[in-house]
Amino acid sequence: MKFSGLIFANLFRKKIRLALTIGSFAVALFLFAFLSVVRDAFNRGADIASADRLFVINRTSIINPIPLSYRDKMLRIPGVRMATHDNWFGGIYQDEKNFFPQFVIDPENQRQVYPELIVSDEEWKQFVNDRQGAIVGVRTAQRFGWKIGDRIPIKTTIWGAGNWEFNIDGFYHGKRPQDDETQFWFQWDYFEEHVPDTLKGQVGWYVVRVDTPDDAVRVAKSIDAEFANSPFETKTETESAFAASWVKQFGNIRFLILSIGTVVFFTLLLVTGNTMAISVRERTSELAVFKAIGFSDRMVLFFVLAESLAIALIGGLAGLLLAFLAIPVLANALNGMLPQLVLAPSMFVVGFATALAVGLASGLLPGLGAMRLQIVNALRRV
Amino acid sequence: MPGFAGKLLFGLALTIAATFVLLIVVGLLAGLLAPFLGSVPISYNFRSIRARWTSTIVAVLGIAGTVGVFVAMLSLANGFKATLVASGSPGNALILRAGSPTEMMGGVTLDSVRVVQDAPGVARDSSGPLVTQEVVGVMPFPLITTGTDANVQVRGVSSNVLRIRTFAKIAEGRMFQPGLSEIVVGRNASRTYSGLTLGNSVQFGGGHWQVVGIFDAGGSAFDSEIWCDAKLLNEILKRPDNIFQSVTVHLASPQTFQQFKDAIVSDPRMNVDVTREIDYYAKQSTTMTRLITVLGGLVAAIMAIGAVFGALNTMYSAIAERGREIATMRALGFSSSNVILSFLFEALSISFVGGILGCLAVLPLNGLETNTMNFQTFANVAFAFKITFDLLLVGIVFALVMGVLGGILPAIRAATRPVAVALREL
Numbered sequence: 001m002k003f004s005g006l007i008f009a010n011l012f013r014k015k016i017r018l019a020l021t022i023g024s025f026a027v028a029l030f031l032f033a034f035l036s037v038v039r040d041a042f043n044r045g046a047d048i049a050s051a052d053r054l055f056v057i058n059r060t061s062i063i064n065p066i067p068l069s070y071r072d073k074m075l076r077i078p079g080v081r082m083a084t085h086d087n088w089f090g091g092i093y094q095d096e097k098n099f100f101p102q103f104v105i106d107p108e109n110q111r112q113v114y115p116e117l118i119v120s121d122e123e124w125k126q127f128v129n130d131r132q133g134a135i136v137g138v139r140t141a142q143r144f145g146w147k148i149g150d151r152i153p154i155k156t157t158i159w160g161a162g163n164w165e166f167n168i169d170g171f172y173h174g175k176r177p178q179d180d181e182t183q184f185w186f187q188w189d190y191f192e193e194h195v196p197d198t199l200k201g202q203v204g205w206y207v208v209r210v211d212t213p214d215d216a217v218r219v220a221k222s223i224d225a226e227f228a229n230s231p232f233e234t235k236t237e238t239e240s241a242f243a244a245s246w247v248k249q250f251g252n253i254r255f256l257i258l259s260i261g262t263v264v265f266f267t268l269l270l271v272t273g274n275t276m277a278i279s280v281r282e283r284t285s286e287l288a289v290f291k292a293i294g295f296s297d298r299m300v301l302f303f304v305l306a307e308s309l310a311i312a313l314i315g316g317l318a319g320l321l322l323a324f325l326a327i328p329v330l331a332n333a334l335n336g337m338l339p340q341l342v343l344a345p346s347m348f349v350v351g352f353a354t355a356l357a358v359g360l361a362s363g364l365l366p367g368l369g370a371m372r373l374q375i376v377n378a379l380r381r382v
Numbered sequence: 383m384p385g386f387a388g389k390l391l392f393g394l395a396l397t398i399a400a401t402f403v404l405l406i407v408v409g410l411l412a413g414l415l416a417p418f419l420g421s422v423p424i425s426y427n428f429r430s431i432r433a434r435w436t437s438t439i440v441a442v443l444g445i446a447g448t449v450g451v452f453v454a455m456l457s458l459a460n461g462f463k464a465t466l467v468a469s470g471s472p473g474n475a476l477i478l479r480a481g482s483p484t485e486m487m488g489g490v491t492l493d494s495v496r497v498v499q500d501a502p503g504v505a506r507d508s509s510g511p512l513v514t515q516e517v518v519g520v521m522p523f524p525l526i527t528t529g530t531d532a533n534v535q536v537r538g539v540s541s542n543v544l545r546i547r548t549f550a551k552i553a554e555g556r557m558f559q560p561g562l563s564e565i566v567v568g569r570n571a572s573r574t575y576s577g578l579t580l581g582n583s584v585q586f587g588g589g590h591w592q593v594v595g596i597f598d599a600g601g602s603a604f605d606s607e608i609w610c611d612a613k614l615l616n617e618i619l620k621r622p623d624n625i626f627q628s629v630t631v632h633l634a635s636p637q638t639f640q641q642f643k644d645a646i647v648s649d650p651r652m653n654v655d656v657t658r659e660i661d662y663y664a665k666q667s668t669t670m671t672r673l674i675t676v677l678g679g680l681v682a683a684i685m686a687i688g689a690v691f692g693a694l695n696t697m698y699s700a701i702a703e704r705g706r707e708i709a710t711m712r713a714l715g716f717s718s719s720n721v722i723l724s725f726l727f728e729a730l731s732i733s734f735v736g737g738i739l740g741c742l743a744v745l746p747l748n749g750l751e752t753n754t755m756n757f758q759t760f761a762n763v764a765f766a767f768k769i770t771f772d773l774l775l776v777g778i779v780f781a782l783v784m785g786v787l788g789g790i791l792p793a794i795r796a797a798t799r800p801v802a803v804a805l806r807e808l
Binding site: 014017020021023030034060062092155232244245250256261264267271282338 | 436437440441443444447448450451454455458480481482483486487519520521522525528530531532533586587588618619620622673677680681684685687688689691692694695696698699702703752754755760762
């Protein structure tokens with residue numbers, strides 16, 4: 001550390017260049033953070049899927065219903081601990097752009113099947129007793145500034161026509177930062193009362209909780225076997241398989257964005273590496289003087305590396321800090337288009353390590369050049 | 383009053399932004415016209431570039447990379463939109479149940495279809511009114527690339543559909559026969575999902591279907607669809623008999639749209655929306671297009687900042703190294719403005735080359751196919767990168783703007799350092 005004064009003095013010789021190089025590093029790291037977050041958002045479903053939950057949908061088409069009457073038969077299959085049924089309401093709140101997922105849920109089983117989505121007991125009780133009640137995820141509530149007691153009109157396009165109104169009785173939040181906190185839940189009974197007769201008694205999908213995750217595949221097959229050759233054949237998958245194949249449908253876009261992002265990242269790093277090389281080249285005669293007064297070759301290498309690492313450190317931290325502050329703001333801009341953007345601690349660690357690695361790499365070549373300088377030749381260059 | 387303060391702030395921001403834009407435009411014009419406006423001879427610039435070619439190449443690459451990414455992302459969004467817009471023909475009208483945002487949620491009765499068939503403005507030929515009443519659904523088919531299922535749009539159509547969607551033609555095989563378990567498959571669908579080849583038999587909806595034809599729908603979203611008989615599909619989807627989800631009409635001419643629409647909408651029996659097919663499909667693409675554009679724009683913006691930093695760094699280093707040359711020139715009699723113009727010109731040349739390089743690098747992507755799920759319809763759509771001339775133009779302008787931003791400050795700095803000080807430097 002006794003050379004820190006020297007290193008800093010060297011760094012601050014050309015302040016503008018220092019600022020620009022740190023800026024380039026910061027930009028590269030910000031981009032890295034942004035792309036990681038977007039990639040995670042695309043992967044989200046697969047990440048949060050639970051090992052002991054199964055999704056049961058209609059085999060012919062995901063948009064075809066399954067009868068409510070199948071529920072009892074499903075519960076009798078060995079290995080099934082409990083089941084809940086849902087429908088996709090898909091209504092519009094004021095404007096199509098205000099999209100958030102609305103589900104018709106079965107209040108009796110919802111919380112046991114989804115224990116990671118937490119509602120206070122008091123609010124849940126109020127919801128259960130209120131036929132027109134609704135529970136909303138905290139992110140959607142924040143987005144629209146809703147409070148308990150608000151009356152929300154939602155227009156339906158799938159289930160008949162007209163405006164349905166709900167009272168907000170409570171909010172849910174997720175246990176983990178990646179859990180989906182944008183859903184809007186309301187009561188199955190209210191739904192059944194108000195849909196046209198032709199659409200009654202139809203479930204969009206079932207979610208089944210199995211006794212043990214190891215049993216999941218066997219139970220899935222048993223469920224499908226039970227309803228094979230019936231007018232509504234089922235397709236049962238573990239939640240993670242369902243989410244994974246859903247994500248794969250976006251597959252290519254994700255790959256394209258990420259490969260483009262990688263190109264971008266490396267281009268930026270090339271630019272910063274070159275700048276460090278320039279600054280070392282400029283100081284050839286000074287480095288020669290260091291050697292002449294007695295510093296060893298390795299010390300000279302150390303000086304160069306220390307400088308480039310310092311720039312990488314500061315630039316990397318700045319970029320990651322910027323990401324930490326700016327990405328939540330960006331997430332709001334992308335509301336409804338992507339699952340929520342979450343900053344994972346691991347991303348910061350990887351980003352920081354990458355920055356240091358690049359700092360090292362960009363300082364290495366010029367440093368080795370400096371190390372091998374022959375004093376006589378270097379001093380001759382004036 | 384927050385209203386007044388808000389307006390004041392907005393006015394201020396607008397003025398600053400406008401000034402900024404004006405400065406950039408002035409810088410651009412000055413730099414591009416520099417040789418004519420009297421700068422240092424441009425041979426000096428080119429020789430300097432050659433002397434310091436490694437740094438120049440890095441700056442060029444930085445700009446090329448940014449422009450390339452920018453054009454690539456915009457062409458991705460462009461391609462998606464183009465595919466969907468191509469699906470609509472200005473000579474067709476689409477009828478959906480009133481208030482339905484998409485076909486899937488619609489419901490038009492057979493009686494309504496009959497009213498449509500008799501309406502004015504509808505084209506007719508020997509087979510009768512050119513009207514197709516359709517049923518749509520999504521069904522899982524395995525992707526060739528991953529083996530996992532993706533939702534494919536399956537459309538039940540009337541047998542005269544090819545006379546209404548005139549841009550669609552059977553490329554191989556033949557059209558299906560009404561009432562039979564036969565399907566025709568769009569070109570893209572055949573390439574994206576396994577098993578959809580001519581003569582093959584596939585299973586869906588609890589039955590076996592024979593692929594009797596492959597159709598080419600001119601690069602529209604229909605290329606990713608499977609078509610079959612509407613009545614059969616209705617049964618499989620267990621929908622009520624004689625209710626369709628949409629009706630597509632071939633108009634006698636695009637001008638008869640208004641007449642047709644008025645006749646339909648004023649009929650009290652009809653509870654439907656009538657839109658031009660082309661408007662409907664443009665709307666179907668908005669969510670995905672917006673997502674790709676926003677994400678792509680963000681990446682390009684971030685990259686641009688990095689590239690400008692890189693360019694600034696290169697230019698500042700160049701000026702530092704050439705301090706004595708600049709001082710010499712000024713001692714010889716070139717004015718500050720000559721020097722500024724010279725450096726602006728150099729920065730713009732570098733960024734222009736970078737821009738061209740970036741555009742050339744992404745040109746091979748044009749027509750590259752990919753697919754994704756359209757959020758609005760849940761169905762998978764295949765589309766391709768679409769690079770148009772004006773997109774490339776925007777890319778070049780973007781590069782030049784970066785050049786101005788990266789060149790103007792260093793140029794001013796070069797021109798204002800005292801000559802005696804600069805000459806004294808070793």
